[in-house]
Each structure stands twice: as structure tokens, then as C-alpha cells.
Amino acid sequence: MNWYILINIILPFVLAPFLFGVINRTKAFFAGRRGQPLLQLYYDLFKLFRKGSVYSVTTTWIFRIAPFAVFSSIVCVILIMPCGALVSPIGFRGDILLFIYFLAMARFFTVAAALDTGSSFEGMGASREVQFAALTEPAFILCMAALACETHSFSLSTIFSRLSFASWSGEGAVLLLVAVSLMIVLLAENSRVPVDDPNTHLELTMIHEVMVLDYSGPDLGFILYGAALKLWIIGSLVVGVALPVNTGNFFLDRFIFLGGMVLLAVIIGIIESVMARFRFLKIPQVLILASALSILALILQVRF
Amino acid sequence: MQMLLISLLVFFIGGVLSLLFSRSGRIASIVGAGSAFVASIIGLFPALHSLFSGVSQQLRYPWSMPCGSLSFELDPLSALFLTPLLILTALASVFGAEYLRSWSLKKSLGAPWFFFNMLAFSMIAILLARNAMLFIISWELMTILSFLLVTFEHEKKSVRTAGWIYLVAAHVGVLFIFVVFIMLGMKNGSMDFDKFALPPGSIAAASLIFVFSIIGFGSKAGFVPLHVWLPEAHPAAPSHVSAIMSGIMIKMGIYGILRVFIYLGPPHEWWGWLLIGVGALSAVTGVLFALAQHDLKRLLAYSTVENAGIIMIGMGTGVLGVALKSPLMAAAGFAGALLHVINHSLFKGLLFLCAGSVLHGTGTVEIDKLGGLHKRMPWTSFAFLTGSVSICGLPPFNGFISEFLIYFGAFYSISSMNGAHVFSSSAVIISLALAGGLALACFTKAFGMIFSGEPRSGDNSRFHESSPSMLLPMLALSSLCLIAAFTAPLTVSAFKYMLPQLTGMTFSTSAKALDIIIKPLWHVCFISAGFFLWLFALWLLRKLMPRSEVVEKTVTWDCGYCRPNGRMQYSSSSFAQPLTRFFNFFLRIRTLFKGPRGIFPKDSHYMTETPDIFEKGFFAPIFARIHDFLVLLHRFQNGRVQMYIMYIAAMLLILLIWKLS
Numbered sequence: 001m002n003w004y005i006l007i008n009i010i011l012p013f014v015l016a017p018f019l020f021g022v023i024n025r026t027k028a029f030f031a032g033r034r035g036q037p038l039l040q041l042y043y044d045l046f047k048l049f050r051k052g053s054v055y056s057v058t059t060t061w062i063f064r065i066a067p068f069a070v071f072s073s074i075v076c077v078i079l080i081m082p083c084g085a086l087v088s089p090i091g092f093r094g095d096i097l098l099f100i101y102f103l104a105m106a107r108f109f110t111v112a113a114a115l116d117t118g119s120s121f122e123g124m125g126a127s128r129e130v131q132f133a134a135l136t137e138p139a140f141i142l143c144m145a146a147l148a149c150e151t152h153s154f155s156l157s158t159i160f161s162r163l164s165f166a167s168w169s170g171e172g173a174v175l176l177l178v179a180v181s182l183m184i185v186l187l188a189e190n191s192r193v194p195v196d197d198p199n200t201h202l203e204l205t206m207i208h209e210v211m212v213l214d215y216s217g218p219d220l221g222f223i224l225y226g227a228a229l230k231l232w233i234i235g236s237l238v239v240g241v242a243l244p245v246n247t248g249n250f251f252l253d254r255f256i257f258l259g260g261m262v263l264l265a266v267i268i269g270i271i272e273s274v275m276a277r278f279r280f281l282k283i284p285q286v287l288i289l290a291s292a293l294s295i296l297a298l299i300l301q302v303r304f
Numbered sequence: 305m306q307m308l309l310i311s312l313l314v315f316f317i318g319g320v321l322s323l324l325f326s327r328s329g330r331i332a333s334i335v336g337a338g339s340a341f342v343a344s345i346i347g348l349f350p351a352l353h354s355l356f357s358g359v360s361q362q363l364r365y366p367w368s369m370p371c372g373s374l375s376f377e378l379d380p381l382s383a384l385f386l387t388p389l390l391i392l393t394a395l396a397s398v399f400g401a402e403y404l405r406s407w408s409l410k411k412s413l414g415a416p417w418f419f420f421n422m423l424a425f426s427m428i429a430i431l432l433a434r435n436a437m438l439f440i441i442s443w444e445l446m447t448i449l450s451f452l453l454v455t456f457e458h459e460k461k462s463v464r465t466a467g468w469i470y471l472v473a474a475h476v477g478v479l480f481i482f483v484v485f486i487m488l489g490m491k492n493g494s495m496d497f498d499k500f501a502l503p504p505g506s507i508a509a510a511s512l513i514f515v516f517s518i519i520g521f522g523s524k525a526g527f528v529p530l531h532v533w534l535p536e537a538h539p540a541a542p543s544h545v546s547a548i549m550s551g552i553m554i555k556m557g558i559y560g561i562l563r564v565f566i567y568l569g570p571p572h573e574w575w576g577w578l579l580i581g582v583g584a585l586s587a588v589t590g591v592l593f594a595l596a597q598h599d600l601k602r603l604l605a606y607s608t609v610e611n612a613g614i615i616m617i618g619m620g621t622g623v624l625g626v627a628l629k630s631p632l633m634a635a636a637g638f639a640g641a642l643l644h645v646i647n648h649s650l651f652k653g654l655l656f657l658c659a660g661s662v663l664h665g666t667g668t669v670e671i672d673k674l675g676g677l678h679k680r681m682p683w684t685s686f687a688f689l690t691g692s693v694s695i696c697g698l699p700p701f702n703g704f705i706s707e708f709l710i711y712f713g714a715f716y717s718i719s720s721m722n723g724a725h726v727f728s729s730s731a732v733i734i735s736l737a738l739a740g741g742l743a744l745a746c747f748t749k750a751f752g753m754i755f756s757g758e759p760r761s762g763d764n765s766r767f768h769e770s771s772p773s774m775l776l777p778m779l780a781l782s783s784l785c786l787i788a789a790f791t792a793p794l795t796v797s798a799f800k801y802m803l804p805q806l807t808g809m810t811f812s813t814s815a816k817a818l819d820i821i822i823k824p825l826w827h828v829c830f831i832s833a834g835f836f837l838w839l840f841a842l843w844l845l846r847k848l849m850p851r852s853e854v855v856e857k858t859v860t861w862d863c864g865y866c867r868p869n870g871r872m873q874y875s876s877s878s879f880a881q882p883l884t885r886f887f888n889f890f891l892r893i894r895t896l897f898k899g900p901r902g903i904f905p906k907d908s909h910y911m912t913e914t915p916d917i918f919e920k921g922f923f924a925p926i927f928a929r930i931h932d933f934l935v936l937l938h939r940f941q942n943g944r945v946q947m948y949i950m951y952i953a954a955m956l957l958i959l960l961i962w963k964l965s
Contacts, residue, residue, distance in 0.1 A: 052855035058758055059860075060678045062689070065839075068846070072838035076699075076831050090831065092824040094712045098699060098831060101708075101740075105698040108744060112689075115752030115874070117860045118676070123752075123874025130748060131882040134741030141711075141737045145730060148719040203863065213861050218849050222842070284886055295730065298718070302726045 004250065008083045015258070016232040017041035017225065019265040026269025041228060048221035056214055058118045066113030067215065067222040073106040074229050081233055082157045084257035085246045091157035096144045099156060100137065103189070103230070107133055114211035121203040125210035128280065132195065132207070135287035136188045142294035143182050147241070149301045150174055163244035177297035179241045184290035186234045186268075188283075190227070193272040195283055205277075235264050305361040305378050308432065311347030311390075312425055314339050319421030326414020333408070336417025337401035340424060344394035347428065351390060354383035356794075358801030362434075371495040372437035380801040382431040384642055385559050388649035389431070389552045391784070393424045395777035399657050400544035402773045403664060416456055416542075423449040423548065430556055436485035436495035443481065446556065447474040450549055454541045466540035473523055473533035480520030481560070487513050488567055500567040510568045514575055517564040518582065525557025527616060528586040529918040531609045535593070538605035539669075543660020546601060550608045551653035555645050558615055565623075566805055573725075576624030579616055580728050584735035586613025589890075591742040595749070596884045596891055596914035598876050600659045600669040603750055604652065607695065610739055611648045614707065615641045617732055621713040624728060626807045630721060633713045634807045635817035639796050640709030646795070647702040647788055651694040654781035658688040661770040661778065662754065671753045671876040675760040680767040685755040687778040692747035694785040697740050700832030702788040707736060708828065709796070712821060742883070749879045758870040789832065793825040877912050884914075892917050 021038035028035025037043070055063070080095045082088045088095075111129055114122035148154040150171055151162040168175055188195045191208035203210050212223050239260035245253055278286065318339020325331040354360065360379035367374045378386075400420065404413055426449060429442035451474070455467035485495065487509060492499040502510055523530040534554075538546045565571070590609030597603040618641030625634030661684040662677065663669050678685040694701035714729040714736075769775075788795070796818060803814035846852060862868045877884075884891055896911040940951075 050850050052851035052853060054856045054858060055854055056860040057857050058676075060682075060685075060756070062678070062756065065843075068839050068842040071842055072835050075838045076835050079831060079834065090827060092827040094708060094715065094824045095827070096715070097708050097711050098704075098828055101697065101699050101704055102835075104696070104740070104744060105693070108693060108696060108698055108748060111744075111748045112752060112756070115748065115879075116678075116756040118757030118870075118873050119860045119862065120872055120874050121861070121863065123757075123879060126748065126752070127874065127879045127882055130741075130745035131886070134738065134745055134883065137741040138734050138737040141733055142730070145715065145718050145733055148715055149722070149726065152719050154715040154719045217851070217855070218846060280882070291734075295734075298726060298730055301722070302724070303722045304724060 005087065005089050007254070008081065008086060008088055009078055011083055011258075012078055012081075012229055012232045012236075015261075016228040017045065019231055019235065019261065020228055022262055022265035023269040023272070026266050027273050030270070030273035041224065045221050045225055048224070049218050051217040053215075053217035053219055056117055059113075059116050059214070062109075063113045063116040063214075064219070066109040066116075067219045067226070069109040070106040071222045071226045073102045073109075074226050074233070077102045077233055078229065080156065081236065082160045082240070083236055083254070084240050084260070085161045085163070085244065085253060086257075087157035087161055091155050093153075093155050095156050096141075096148070096154055096159075100140055100144070103233075104133070104137065106226070106230075110208075110211055117214045119214065121210050122213055124204070125207050125213075128207045129211060132188055132283060132287060135284055136185055136290070139181060139287060139290035139294060140185045140189075142291055142298065143178050143185065146174060146178050146294050146297035146301070149298055150178075160240040160244070161246065163241065164246050165244060167244065171301070174297045174300050175241060177293045177300075179238065181290045181293040181297070182234075182238045182241060184286060184293075186231075186238055187271070188287060188290075189234055190231045192268055194275050194278045194286070197277045200277075232261070235261055239264055305350060305363055305376070307350045308347050308378060308428070309363075311343045312428055314343035314346060315421045315425040315428075318343065319418040319425070322417035322421070323414045326412045329405070329408030329411075329413040332412075332414040332417055333401045333404060336413070336421060337397040340397035340417075340421050341394050343421075344390040344397070344424070347386065348390045348394075350378060351383045351386040354378050355380055355387055356798045358798070367438075369437050371489075373435045373496060374438060375434040375496055375498075376432040377434045378432060379805075380798070381559075381562065381805065384802065385431050385552075385555055385645065386428065388555070388646050389424070389427055392548060392551045392649055392653045395780055396544040396547050396653065396657070399547075399660065399774050399777040400542065402771055403544055403660055404542065406664070411456075416453065419449045419452045420545065420548075423453065423553075427552060427556060431559065434497040436489060436497070440478070440481065440485065443478065443556075446553065447471070447478070450537075450541075450545075450553060453545045454537045454549075456542050456545070457540070463540040466536035470533040470537040473530065477520050477523030477530070480516045480523075484513050484517045484520055484564055487516075488564070497563075497567070502567070502569060507572070511572065511575070513564065514568055514571075515578070517561050518578070521557040521560035521564075522582070523557070524560070525554050525616075526586070526609045526612045527582050528589045528609060528613070529922055531586070531590070531612075532916055532919040532923055534609055535597075535602050535605045535916060538608070538656075539599060539601035543601070543656055543663060546604075546659070547653040547656035550605065550656055551649035554608060554612055555649060558612070558619075558641075558645060561619070562806065570808060571623050571627050573624060573627040576620045576622075576627055577728055579620030579623055580731055581620075583613045583616030583618075583620055584731055586610065586616060587735050587739040588613070588742070591739050591746055592884075592887050592891060593914065593916065595742055595746045595880050596893060596912075598671050598913075600662065600671055600750060600754065601656070603671075603746065604655050604659060607655075607743070607746065608648075608652060610743065611644065611652065611695070614710070614736065614739065615644045615648070617641075617735060618644060618706070618710040618713075621710055621717075621729075621732055622807070624725060625713060625717070626809075628717070628721065628725060630717065631807075631809055631813050631817040632820060633717050633721075634809070635799075635803060635814055636709050636713030636716060636821055638803060638806055639799050639818065639821060640706050640711075640713065642799060642802070643709060643792065643796060644703075644706035647694070647706050647785075650781055650784050650788055651691045651701075651703060654687060654691040654778060654785065655695065657774075657778045657781065658684055658691060661687075661774055664770055664774070666764075666767045671750065673761045674754045675870060675873065676756070676758045676764065677767065678755040680764060681755075681769045683769060683775045683779065685751075687775075687782045688751055688755060690782040690785055692751045696744045696747050698744075699828065700786070700789055700835050702785050702792065705789055705792040705825065705828065707740065708825075709821065711736060712824070745880065745883055749876055753874075753876045753879065757873050760870045760873065760875070762870065790829050793822045793829065796825060797822055890917070
């Protein structure tokens, strides 16, 4: 193992909260405001970790352990996740599935904790979360299947190290479909507009934010940090597909990758500024669209 | 092998003794459950030995039954099914001894324990039998005994109906199994399995046998649309029996398909497609219906349909791999299916025992009447949580490993062998992913609505946790779910002894293919172990934080509403509503709604129920036709003695004329 592989683990932990700052700045720019500092989430986390927690009397140990279970799942994912073309510390055939299922594990505990509070708001959020997740998961795995077909491998590290600009010129249609599909998955998994609005002020209209309504102090800190890491994780897949640079120069590659991540955050910010959240009834159609696009990406590659 | 015969003998003697002691419920329970426990432990040694060393042993005695011989064999494939059977029987018997005690004043417990022991006896006989007559007799015995156990509370009408549906469904299946064995035995004129063969070049016959075996054994395994008996029979039976039926008995159907498959020669590609198709239908339909249920045991029964589907998808992937001559795909598919057989019996057994514990402690399994049970029944809640995580196929528990293997086969075929099977492998991936996502919805609902939040029915002070003798088997199964996940690489490597039989590959090819598959499994175990490490590390970190103590305990955020009550929580139907509405074109949920009217609204209610569309839309009309036809025969059976005398006279006359001419 080379020392620089550790950068795979360090980068997300250090830089993930920064993406939120970029998104918020972009939205502020569109709204004509100055906006929060770029490092706002770092300040928030620092503050939250020094506070105490308030718990509801209805809750049990499941509520208390959930933030840790969620965060542990995300740490496990980070261990197998490549940063663009840079291979991950632990890579093996089928790590794609462990990747997706650990994210599902995180979801299980978020939902279980939401239901543990006995609040109708949180029940509502949890109910929507599992609905959208059930439709997002096939899209996500199909994206990976399309990439597996394209690169003849089904280990994340190998897939992303085999993608290059040459594959864009060769199989551009496939990669475009996968990239769009992954982008929809990213927005859905991270509860962004148009699937969910993280900035809404009414509990009735939220999904992810309402599920964590009863958390406070360090627990909330872990949840916010986990959410930022999750955005980084799925975002790095999108960037890996859309900007598959592999020049051979270590620093140049990492630099372009980070540039891609910031660009992604800007794009998310733009989407949130120019679009409204869809009606909840419409969202399943968007998610099925993502599945359909990735199936199309698969079909385009079938050779009889 | 001798030990297994001893185990069979103990099951039998224990059963008979408990029948003899049926005067006293307590003694009958102790004798019945005790002998079942001891017999299972005795049998477990040879089963594990055969599974992990690949040794097969045979025994053969002559039998006066026509076409029959008492030939038994313990081979790794039988041992694979025997192991969960014996584990679950041992634990369920301990659970059942306490569970049935509340009936001891009302009912004789001798007979149920006799049936219970003999059910295990008959299932072991099925797994060991190597003669078709012996197999079918054991199979019938299993059906009848489980019917008798399902109708334990036969004074209830719903239970009698459930038993009736079960009996009919089982016998429709047996019909096809008969045909399968007769076709296989025809060439050599022998009903011994080792003489089974097909005439060379009989592709059509092999395909026909394969389809019939899927229908015949599939009706036991619970494939859609032959699953209709499951949601009736499982809720009706006592919970420890449901655990055995769902955890093990439906696997006998899987075993039957695999056993017959061995004698059919090289498979066709479309067999794999068929298995994947039926499996995908069962998996997705099963979990959708499970999601729409309000009765915990019905929910679990439908989830069994889902898991039978997942096993079937794995088998389909394996068969397709054999047909495409890809050892890796074949090995991954079959390994996933076989491992899921073990895993499902562990977590489904566990969940049914939990349901039994809930029923025992609260008197109901209606999800919408429960809530907040965690505080009353912390251990049951913990066991149910581990079972739920396992059944959703989430790492680090065992359900993930078997699904991982099936996915592995599909992904391998997509990435390495381009061709038409990309479509079938995509179908595998879509159905597994969709079923996985829906299972998560289903089990977060089940767990959250029953154990979390506040009680929905007001007073829950009379609810109580079960006694240690019920909790211990549940906790044992919980830990087995985790142990099975971390020992999975070892179990999978033992599959090299049965893969050559199933796939026709040489021993070295299958061992090599399994070695490739096991490598990622070790990585999965490694990262999963890391999960617990991070969990512990975070907990420590939390303790070290500046203000780690709880600042305040207060109510859940209620948006300023001053008098919230338990009935205002999200309920099981409201939680599932977005998904059930989305799939309503298929589920056909019936809604009874009476809204509040007028200035002073009085009563209002809202009720949903989800009848099984296959039962209501497919089987009910068919059986109604059959009934109509049989009613026509009533004219001949009108109960008048004169008519019957006339029939006899007419018959005699006809015979006389026939003899004369």
C-alpha cells in the first residue's frame, strides 16, 4: 500500500463540509445575498460537538445509537471508495454492493431513530425516505452495472481507474446516460432539490431534515457531518464518471478531481436556485427515469 | 449416519411418550420439547461433519412396499438443509415449551408435541430418502403433520379455513411431484434415486420434468402464484411452528427442486430464465404484499415468499451459469441460493419467535394496536431489530452475504460476458435491488410501529416481557445471524463438495471458482468487523466530549401542540401508504372510509385491507368453477335410498349385459 492512498480517506473527512459552503454561497449569489461564510458548517460542527444533548422521554437507546451507526456505516463506505481514478485502500470485486448496502444500513438507522421518537412529522419523513430509497436503489445499482459492463470490472477502484476521456469519445452516450442517472441518484440520496428541500421551514414538507428533528448537540453534529460525507461520497462517483482524468501526474489529477467536486457543488447550488421542489407525487417518476436511463446505458452496450 | 438414526429414534420415542403423558400438559411439554432438543443436538454432529468434510454415507434396507426401498443417504446437499433444520428445531422446541404453557389448562399438549416431533422426523426423512416412495411418504407425512399443527386452535373458524387452504394447496403440489418421479423412474423401472435417468436425447422430457418440479415443489416453497397458503397458514399456527414452517418446511420445496435438478443432465438456458422470472416475481410481489399487511405474522409470511423468490433468483443465476459454461457465475448463483437457505431459516425463525413473544406478551400481533413495546419488552425488541437488519440484507449481518453472492454472479456476467444474458442479469439486479429497498421499508415499518414510539392503545401496563426460556432461543438466533455472516467464507468454501453434483463441473473447477468468490467475502467480513469497531470508537469519543451528559429530558417535538396522544402517531398503514399507493395498480387495496360529517361529527373510521389478488383473482374463480361442476353431481347423490338401490340394480344389469355379450 502506498502512503498517498490515505489521501482517499483524509480528503472526504477534511473537505466534505466545504461542499455545503459552496452550495450555500451559490444559492446566495443567485438570491442576491452575500450568504454564509464558506466554512459555516465547520463552525456549526465545532459548536455542536461542544454542546450537550436533549433527548425525548419517548426515545430509547436506538435513538442514541443511530447517529453512531449511521456515521460508522459511512466510514465503512469511505474505506472502499475511490477518489476519482485513485484506487481505494480496500478494493475487491463486488465492493460496489457493499458500498450501496452500507448506505442502506445508514438509512435503516436514520429511519428507525425517526420512528423511535413517536412523532408524526418524523414518521412522515421516514415514510417518504423509504419510499424514495426503494426506487433510488435500483437506479443506483443499475448505474453501477452499466459502468461494470463498460469497464469489464465490478470493483469501484478498477472501474474508475479504467474510465478516461477516451471512453467518453468511444462510448459517450453510455457515460452521459450514466452521469445523468447518477446525478439524479445524488440529488435523491442527499435530499436536495428537486426531491427534497433542505431549507424549507415547514416540517410537513421535508424528508431528511424532519427525520432528524429531535437531535441536538453532538448527535446532530454527527448527523450533519455524516450528511456532508454522503454528499462527498456520491458526488465523487459523479465526478469520477463525468471528469475521468488520468494524466499520470498525481497532483494534477487530484487537483482536477477537487475542481470537479467544487464544480459539482456549484451545479447543485444552481439547480436549487433555478428549480422548485417537485410535488411528492412526481418524484417517483423522476427516480424511475433514472433507472430507465441506466437500463438504456446497459442496453446500448449489449453485443449479440 | 448412525447418529442420525438415533436422532430419528429419539424424535419418535419422545413424540410417542409425550402423547402418552398427554394427561399432564407440563410433563408432555417437558418430554416433547426435551426430546426434540436432545434429538436435534445428536443429529447436528453428523450433519455438520458431512457439510464441512464432504463425506456421504449410505444405508439401505429392503422394504415390502412396492417400488420402495429404505435407502438413505447423507450427502453434503442434504446436510446443508439438515443443519438449519436441526438448529431451528432445537431452539423452537425450547421456545415452544414455554409458549404453549398458557394453553395447558384448555388443551391437551401431548398431541401437538407428538406432531411437532414427528414433523421434524418426517423432514429429516425427506432429506435422507433416496427412494421415491420413501420420499413421497415422508413428504405426505410432513404435510399432514404440519396441517395438524396449523389447526392447533381448531375451535376458531379462521384457523380451520387456513388449514383447509393449506391442505388443498399442498395436495395440488404433490400431484406434480408424483409425475416428476414417475417420469424419472420410467427408464430403469426403479424408484431408487441412484437409478434415476432419462433416455439420452430426451430434451423435451427433461424440460417437462423441470417445469413440473418447479410447480410441484414450488407450491411448498411458496413461489408466486402458488404462495396463497402461506399468508393463511403461518398466522394460524402457533409461533414456534410458524418458525419451523417458514424457516425450514418451505426449504423442503427448494431441496426438492435441487435434488431433481441433479438427475436432469445439462440444463438449458431458458431454465435459468424461467427460474429468474418466477423468482423475481415472487421476490417483488412478496415484499409488496408484506408491506401492505397490518398483521405481523401475515407480514412475515409474505416476506417468506420474498425470500423464497431470492433463493430462486440465485438458483436461476446458477443454472444460467451452468448453461453458459461459466463456472464463476454458476458457483456464485448456487452459493448465494444455498447460503440464503441457511440465512433465511435463521432470521425468519428468529422473527417468527419474536412475533410469538409479542403475541404472548400483549395478546395481539395487530401492528396498529401496538407501539412503544421497546420499553416493555427490551429483549424481544433487540432480537427483532437484529432480525430486521438481517432480513433487509444489510451488512454486517448474514442476509447481505447471500444477496451479495447472487449479485456477484449477475455482475460478473454483465461485466465479463457480453451477450443476451445481460438482460437476465439486469432482471436479477433490478429485482434484488427493488426487493431490498422495499424490504427496508417493510421492516422499518414493522419494527418502528411495534417497538418504537408510544403505545397506540392507551394502557400497556399489562404487557410483559417473555420469560428467559423464550428469550434465550431468540437471542441465540440473533447471535447466529451475526456468526453466520462472519463464518460465511468457511461455509461457502464447503459448498465445493456439492457444487460438482449440481453444476456438473469437476471438483477442481468448482473449488477454484469458489476460491475466487471467497476472496471478496473475506474483505466484506473485514469491513463489517470494522463497522463495530467504528461504532465503539464513536461511542468512546462521545463520552470524551466536553458535555457528554444529558442536558435535559423532555417530550418529542410536537410543533407546539399541547395534548398529543399515542393515536396521533404515524401508523403502519400511513407509513406504508406512499408505497402502497404507488403500487396500487397491482396491490388493489380495499379502503373503507367514513369521514366526519356535519357540525358535530360523530363516528368516523378509515380501514384498509389488502386481499391477495392471486387468491381472489385466480384461485377463487377456478375453485368456484370446480365447485359449480361438482354441484351438478348432487343430482346423483340426493340421499334417497330408493335411488341408490336403483343405481346398484342398473350397475348389475350393465355388468350382466357386458358379461353376456
